[in-house]
Amino acid sequence: MPSFDEFIIESKIFKDRDVLSPHYIPDTLHFRDHQIRELMSSLAPALMGKKPRNIFIYGKTGTGKTCSVRQVTGKFLEKSGDRSRIIYINCRIHNKPYRVLLKVAKAVMEGFDKQGYGLPHIYERLLGWAGDGKQLIIVLDEIDMVKHLDELLYMLTRANDELEAGGISIIGISNRLLFKDDLDPRSKSSLYEREMVFPPYTAPQLQAILKQRAELGFHENAVTTGAISLAGAVAAQESGDARYALKILSRAAEMAEESKKDKLTDVEVKAARDLVELDLVKETIEKLPENHQVVLYAIARLSISGSKYRRLDEVQDGYLFSGEVYEEYTSICKKIKKQPKTARSYRSYLNDLEMLGLLTSVESGKGIRGHTKLIKLGHSPQELIRIVSKNLEG
């Protein structure tokens, strides 16, 4: 009889895995002193009973936006009594004005956890709460995900005007700079009272961050300096994304562990780089609704067999017509005995997939078939087919 002891092995590399996870918030955040100070000075008025300005924060993923805000709000809560509150809302989940407001109301008012109230009712209750001189700061993370954002901003700014004492201010966080163009000018100017930018990390900065985490998360001498600098350099080149850098490092560590090594070197980092790429794709695909996956599958199959319209090769290799992809989609649906959705729905799936970076598309032009979209996959079709078909069966 084997003993479990032989499977429960002390890791030779990891000391604390959590430190490497993207949710971990370190005590000291490197290279963001400036932004943190600015945030604190912006919020300070709230502690003195005045309304702070609205702030808009922009930066790509993994540039420490959320981390910095979390840290500052944490400090803020220690200081503030019940006269001011900060509420953190992830707009990916609460992506409508109603939901945001409901979430705020729930957070602020005891026993306000019933759904089914109309928007005006919630609004009034909120006004009533802030009315006696309280400061409310709402952090909207991934603010670009909110639909009808204009409505929400308008409502909140109007609330401010109606309040004689107290106030409501907003910190908006986004990784899309362009999204402000879709806003109407009034909400734009109210949201952008103050603007902050989080630039991507440079290679040396990423290396320092990785070093800090490595000291906490790995055993002593388990990682070579070469490995850390390589991981930092790779991530800096790709995007300056700290999350990505950490992912490479921890994946490399897992690989070293699997091959029973006690040291993590640049060999593992190199190998991990490609895997991480694929991991990320896999994650996004797994979260996709069925129809999206079928569309993706259709595109992948056609990418292998190539477009029916040979003339396309003259223009650019590997692109497919929107129309033929839809045909493929419907025929796959029939094969798996599913009712295919309308072409209109299909077009919105396409847009969703493009937003997630799973495919790229360009408007036709240059002399092919009038007005259509040309579609191309962002990744190897064989891998996508593997992932999707495994997913749809299970």
Add this chain to the structure above:
DNA sequence: CTTCCACAGGAACCAGCGGACC
């Protein structure tokens, strides 16, 4: 120059759902 093709994407609408309230 007009008409046609093959779409793009907005707007309005609808079915079905689930929780809160009476």
Add this chain to the structure above:
DNA sequence: GGTCCGCTGGTTCCTGTGGAAG
């Protein structure tokens, strides 16, 4: 248990576009 309310995930209808064909 009906109904009010809003959400989700579609559909239907529609107007817009830009190169190609006539």
